[in-house]
Amino acid sequence: MTLQHVVHPAEIPGSLVAPGAPPILQATAIEKYFGTARVLRGCSMTVFPGETVTILGRSGSGKSTFLRCLNFLEEPSAGVVEISGVRVEADPLRPRHEKASARIRQLRLHAGMVFQEFNLFPHLSVLGNLIEAPIHVKRLPRKEAIELAEGFLAKVGLSEKRDEYPSRLSGGQRQRVAIARALTMEPEVLLFDEPTSALDPSLVGEVLKVMESLAHEGRTMIVVTHEMAFAREAADRVYFMSDGEFVEIGPPQNVISDPQDERTQDFLARFLRA
Amino acid sequence: MNQQLATDIMDARRQRGRVWRTQFMVMWGVIVAALLAFILVTIRLDSDFIQKWLPFILTGVPVTIFVALISIFFASILATLGALGRVSRSPYLNAIASFYVSFFRGTPLLLQILFIYLALPQAGIVLPALPTGIVALSLNYGAYLTEIFRSGIEAVPHGQTEAAQSLGMSDRTTFRRIIVPQAFRIVTPAIGNDFVAMLKDSSLVSVVGVQELLWRAQAAGRPTFQSMQTLLVAALVYWILTIVFSFFQNRLERKMATGDRTPERSR
Numbered sequence: 001m002t003l004q005h006v007v008h009p010a011e012i013p014g015s016l017v018a019p020g021a022p023p024i025l026q027a028t029a030i031e032k033y034f035g036t037a038r039v040l041r042g043c044s045m046t047v048f049p050g051e052t053v054t055i056l057g058r059s060g061s062g063k064s065t066f067l068r069c070l071n072f073l074e075e076p077s078a079g080v081v082e083i084s085g086v087r088v089e090a091d092p093l094r095p096r097h098e099k100a101s102a103r104i105r106q107l108r109l110h111a112g113m114v115f116q117e118f119n120l121f122p123h124l125s126v127l128g129n130l131i132e133a134p135i136h137v138k139r140l141p142r143k144e145a146i147e148l149a150e151g152f153l154a155k156v157g158l159s160e161k162r163d164e165y166p167s168r169l170s171g172g173q174r175q176r177v178a179i180a181r182a183l184t185m186e187p188e189v190l191l192f193d194e195p196t197s198a199l200d201p202s203l204v205g206e207v208l209k210v211m212e213s214l215a216h217e218g219r220t221m222i223v224v225t226h227e228m229a230f231a232r233e234a235a236d237r238v239y240f241m242s243d244g245e246f247v248e249i250g251p252p253q254n255v256i257s258d259p260q261d262e263r264t265q266d267f268l269a270r271f272l273r274a
Numbered sequence: 275m276n277q278q279l280a281t282d283i284m285d286a287r288r289q290r291g292r293v294w295r296t297q298f299m300v301m302w303g304v305i306v307a308a309l310l311a312f313i314l315v316t317i318r319l320d321s322d323f324i325q326k327w328l329p330f331i332l333t334g335v336p337v338t339i340f341v342a343l344i345s346i347f348f349a350s351i352l353a354t355l356g357a358l359g360r361v362s363r364s365p366y367l368n369a370i371a372s373f374y375v376s377f378f379r380g381t382p383l384l385l386q387i388l389f390i391y392l393a394l395p396q397a398g399i400v401l402p403a404l405p406t407g408i409v410a411l412s413l414n415y416g417a418y419l420t421e422i423f424r425s426g427i428e429a430v431p432h433g434q435t436e437a438a439q440s441l442g443m444s445d446r447t448t449f450r451r452i453i454v455p456q457a458f459r460i461v462t463p464a465i466g467n468d469f470v471a472m473l474k475d476s477s478l479v480s481v482v483g484v485q486e487l488l489w490r491a492q493a494a495g496r497p498t499f500q501s502m503q504t505l506l507v508a509a510l511v512y513w514i515l516t517i518v519f520s521f522f523q524n525r526l527e528r529k530m531a532t533g534d535r536t537p538e539r540s541r
Contacts, residue, residue, distance in 0.1 A: 119437035
């Protein structure tokens with residue numbers, strides 16, 4: 001079963017998507033096997049520029065795997081990903097040659113990623129974390145990279161932590177730095193892999209606030225999360241995943257408030273009870 | 275009241291610590307005194323002899339330190355190459371590196387020294403004593419350090435690689451800019467550790483006639499059957515060297531363990 005949404009998101013009231021805009025990300029029939037276990041069963045997703053999409057679902061349903069397949073941190077067993085004109089087909093049987101690797105790197109430049117465990121570089125200062133890739137991947141002059149980085153640090157409200165090392169920051173601050181780091185590569189799409197799950201509950205708010213502001217300024221975001229409130233407030237569309245399949249897709253008011261699929265109902269019922 | 279209790283507990287704990295340390299020191303003192311007594315009473319050291327030969331023996335100290343320093347340097351280079359081979363995807367480089375490690379860890383260091391000095395000339399390769407010692411120590415320690423470097427590289431969490439890749443870094447850039455600097459911090463204490471071990475293992479090169487500390491001690495004592503004096507002096511010098519360098523090595527370790535290398539954790 002492949003669910004697709006039919007209405008162009010620009011037609012939905014309040015949408016930030018430009019009318020007639022072509023999709024910026026298209027994942028088609030993504031399959032993933034871990035050994036012989038089939039963890040993704042033909043998942044497809046279409047995202048338009050400016051949309052915020054959240055993926056909900058039980059732990060182990062495959063949401064993170066799907067997200068990681070989008071930038072080939074996890075090589076899909078089958079399927080196609082196209083982000084901003086860069087199209088990569090899964091080709092798991094052959095070893096990757098240089099050309100294929102270069103294409104995957106190209107794809108990744110269009111998709112910044114924020115991890116559950118932050119994965120900041122501990123040997124670099126906050127600023128160092130932010131300018132590393134612009135200097136060594138984009139070959140920006142150091143001065144320009146610093147200017148860029150300072151802009152994004154200000155955006156996540158951490159200008160004064162510029163010279164600190166990650167180990168001296170709180171979890172929430174680390175995740176905000178990680179968001180800024182992803183932004184410095186100026187990707188068209190931001191992928192968030194449960195960005196608040198490793199955080200102390202009291203620190204979740206500051207990270208969500210940053211994410212909400214990014215959503216409101218029209219960035220394209222795909223967010224795997226358990227934060228129902230965020231999905232409800234900030235998402236244009238919610239994908240609900242169950243056992244490696246998207247079983248329900250729609251605006252949050254439908255999927256979260258009035259789920260049609262039994263598995264979604266079951267998940268939300270448990271979630272609200274908990 | 276509670277404040278008072280807390281202070282009392284801290285005082286009591288500090289007091290126990292002081293007692294423990296005193297007992298520890300006393301025991302050390304007893305052992306050292308007993309040894310000294312044993313040596314002085316039963317063997318009757320010839321102190322004139324020691325005084326006469328001390329400068330001769332001590333001349334070996336710089337040689338020992340020099341051999342250990344230069345060998346640990348070359349060993350680190352070999353280990354870097356070896357570790358690169360071990361973590362590379364190439365089956366050929368992996369085979370070369372793992373053969374190197376297996377062979378040089380699987381044979382005695384003394385045999386390697388003798389082999390280079392005595393056997394290689396048959397193949398037309400003649401090395402003088404000092405280079406022989408350095409080559410053997412470098413190759414041998416390089417093999418051990420290879421495994422340490424490899425585990426250091428593998429100790430860098432996989433999330434670091436993923437973060438780098440998600441930013442579009444190539445494997446090469448990721449390795450050079452993200453993995454190596456972190457692995458380096460992990461293995462630096464191990465290099466210091468091996469250096470201290472090398473200070474003592476360098477004595478093995480005395481068999482081919484490198485005039486380091488042990489060779490000189492033997493040479494001084496043997497003709498007049500007064501090795502007790504000279505070997506004791508050598509042992510003492512090795513011991514002092516080890517204590518001194520271990521002290522620096524400990525400080526290095528502590529320095530590497532703190533600061534910005536603390537593992538990431540949500541607070």
